[in-house]
Amino acid sequence: MQTSFLGLSGGTTVRDKNCEVLKLSRTLYGAGLKVAAVSLLCQDARVFDSMMAAGTPCPYGGKIGDKAKALWLANPKEAPENTKLRRDARKKAEAAEEAEEARQDAEDDTESELGHSE
Numbered sequence: 001m002q003t004s005f006l007g008l009s010g011g012t013t014v015r016d017k018n019c020e021v022l023k024l025s026r027t028l029y030g031a032g033l034k035v036a037a038v039s040l041l042c043q044d045a046r047v048f049d050s051m052m053a054a055g056t057p058c059p060y061g062g063k064i065g066d067k068a069k070a071l072w073l074a075n076p077k078e079a080p081e082n083t084k085l086r087r088d089a090r091k092k093a094e095a096a097e098e099a100e101e102a103r104q105d106a107e108d109d110t111e112s113e114l115g116h117s118e
Helices: 017-030 034-041 045-054 065-074 084-117
Strands: none
Touching (some): 017 034
């Protein structure tokens, strides 16, 4: 609002976490901490998935390259939420659980049939 003698203005700030991550990563990289910079970016599912797809997996526990990939594949629950690796692991676990339930049901049916024939 503005008059000929007086002016008023207002505003607010918005915290952009993505911008913060980029700035922190750039600072780490500039300090020579390249693995730490990449690790910070890898907390984003999109970056994590693209790194895995490119064959350059995100660092895992200080390990890089094929060692990191093996560790990610062995521990998919450690991957950031909403990554392909984590979704695939969840689907695999659900399928295994359903197969186990089906096996249990078939086993129970067999026991039930055997019990009635005696």
